[in-house]
Amino acid sequence: MSALAVVIGAGVDALVCGHYLARAGRRVLVLEGRTAHDDGTEIGWIPPRIVRDLALDRRGLAIHRADPWVAAPLAAGGRLELSRDIARSVEAIRRVSPRDAAKWPAFSERMGRLARLLEHLYAAPPPDPVSRELGGLVRLAGVGLRMRRLGKQAIEDLLRLLPMSAADWLDDWFESDALKAVLGAAGITNLRQGPRSGGTAFVLLHHHVGSPAGVFRPPLSNIGRALAELPGVEIRRGAEISRIAVREGRVAGVLLASGGEIAASLVISGADPRRTLLELVDPGWLDPDVVRAVRNIRSRGVVARVTLMLDRSPGFTTLMVAPSLDYLERAYDDAKYGRVSRAPYLEAASDGPTADGRHRVNVHVQYAPYALADGEWDEARRTALGRLVVEVLSQHLPDLGAAVVERSVLSPRDLEDAYGFPEGQAHHVELALDQLLWMRPVPGWARYRTPIDGLYLCGPGTHPGGGIAGAAGNNAARQIISDLRSGRLR
Ligand SMILES: Cc1cc2nc3c(=O)[nH]c(=O)nc-3n(C[C@H](O)[C@H](O)[C@H](O)COP(=O)(O)OP(=O)(O)OC[C@H]3O[C@@H](n4cnc5c(N)ncnc54)[C@H](O)[C@@H]3O)c2cc1C
Incomplete structure (x- = not known):
């Protein structure tokens, strides 16, 4: 029988990770602390590869894409309703600002182009600009090439947008308060920052990834339910983990809050990085610098x-x-x-x-x-x-x-x-610029690995983060499978 992989938590990312590992031949046991499956709606774009690989559409996956995707009451009466259809949105915007209406198709097209670059970046473990691993360097070069192919305008847009506030970015484009607010809200969602804080333009772009041009809200779905019903992994609910057992610097299994230990040489945590590394692992196993960095992760719920x-x-x-x-x-x-x-x-x-x-x-x-x-x-x-x-x-x-x-x-x-x-904090780790890409959850530990051999992270606190359903879990599984193949992980 193949070696056991224990997955902590039955969140979307954890289940996606577990199913990919099961497809690669691992025996997977998912241990979830909560007793019942929550049938709540998941927010976020699901990368089509996950739907295809796991055949989720055959498991009743239903994706709801609201149209209009936003309706906001206007001070003068009526509502500003933006649709999936660009021409319809142009008509709606014309009622608040003919000038903004004329700019909507170009804005949608330019943001869509940047979102497609992120889509590519989000579909794999993050390239690390300070890594010396060959694979990482190749990937970084690939991103550079892709950026170049986007053209001068898009490169300029991306470099300007990255550090900007959503308000500055939107002020550059539009004059209508109502329009700027419905867009700017996506830049601050779940973030303890305001629209004039640096980095919020990037968050607006993050929540655009996977949506068609002109749609700045992710879809809703029942992916949690579809994954829970997918055969291939064993899910045990009401099984809270109180400790991750570590012996000689290597993961050895998990201890259940109800008593008992399950031995495993591979443990993947869908719980947030702070809880995983500071509460479930004895911090004595970690370097004080790592403990400090993990303690300083910002997860302020608002x-x-x-x-x-x-x-x-x-x-x-x-x-x-x-x-x-x-x-x-x-x-x-x-x-x-x-x-x-x-x-x-x-x-x-x-x-x-x-x-x-x-x-x-x-x-x-x-x-x-x-x-x-x-x-x-x-x-x-x-x-x-x-x-x-x-x-x-x-x-x-x-x-x-x-x-x-x-x-x-x-x-x-x-x-x-x-x-x-x-x-x-629904995203586990705030989507702030310094906690994204190769710095998520902390610089140096962004490849789903942790300093403990055999212990990996896979939740929304890892790249690419919350609001993208299952991508972190898929990337984590890819990293683990690659580490197994290369012999780095046994
Ligand atoms: C009320 C609510 C509000 C939401 N709001 C948003 C939103 O505003 N934006 C958005 O994008 N998404 C939102 N979501 C959806 C979802 O939370 C996000 O997609 C998020 O990123 C969750 O990712 P996940 O499913 O991988 O992790 P989670 O759903 O957080 O799953 C982690 C699981 O691990 C389990 N766990 C933790 N510790 C242990 C342990 N020691 N032992 C065993 N199990 C453990 C937890 O019980 C949990 O089920 C919301 C969901 C809910 C229910």
Whole structure:
């Protein structure tokens, strides 16, 4: 029988990694701490190769691409609705700014070109500019060539965009507050930064990867369910791991919180890097510099989830409250000082009637900081946040308040407790420029390997990060298979 690989967590990346290893002939056991599979919707582009390789479409994979992909109320009345069809978006934008409407096709085309370069970069372990490994150098040269082939305009765009704030980038292109805000919001989603912070233009581009030109929101899918039903790996739920056993610098297996040890010479963790390396591994095995770098990973959660149950249709499928870049920046100002935004940025999504005829609306609420300046998240704060969300939405949907029959609020602390998101951060590691590509999760340890032989990372805290479903897991599996073939891993 082939040697056992233990995968920690049944998140999307972990399951993708496990299935690729199983296809390569490994026996794979996935151990998930939570007791039940969460049927929640996954956010993010799924690289088509993963769908093809794992035949996920034959397992009921359903990808939902909203059209219009955004609808934002306008101060003067009506909504700005951007569609998948460029010409329709041009018409919609014309109503707020004929000048911006004329620029939309060129903006969409130029951003699409850059996103395709990232798509290529995201589909493999990251090239490391300081690596001396031959494979890494070849890959780096390949990226350089690809960049050159993009042409002068795209190279210039990329080099300018990388360090810029979303606000500066968008101010360069457009004049309409409403348009700039719906785009700028993608640059700050799940990030403890505002649209005027450096690096947020890149985050806007990151969330564009995999979408057609002119669409700046990733699709939703049920990939978690499709992967959980795929045969080939054993998934054990309610199996929390309390320790990763290390002997003589090599992984030896895992210890279950309920007692007992499972021996394995290969352990891959879909849990976040900080928890994996500082809580599950005895940090005594790590160099103090590595411990310091891992401790300094930023994972500051700033998002709360509010779910509203309505007794009638809300009258929208997606609705964004982000009227201007200034509004977003002011919302961030509160978070900077540890307060919930008095006027938060909201993204509400309704997924049609439930079996009992009610309508569920899921609201992304930003900023709701994990660490509050004046206390802890408690019931009173959750209630106040739920009320604020209904109040803000009601400014645009006057009948909403009366339609709400139930309201539930998950603060970033609740997201940490329920889903294991560190500090409530859904991407595990913030998508900040210094925590991306070969620096994700920390410079020097970005090839899914860890300093412990046989222990690998595969979650959204590794390249290419959250918002891209399964790519990190696929890349990690490729790295592991390559390490096995080269004899680096036994
Ligand atoms: C409420 C909610 C909000 C979300 N918001 C966003 C969003 O805003 N943007 C976005 O892109 N995506 C979002 N997502 C989707 C998802 O969280 C992201 O795609 C994220 O990147 C998750 O990646 P993953 O599935 O690989 O990891 P995770 O879903 O985080 O999976 C890791 C798993 O490891 C398990 N685990 C951790 N430690 C242990 C241990 N010691 N022993 C055993 N098991 C362990 C955890 O229980 C967890 O199931 C959200 C999901 C939920 C449920």
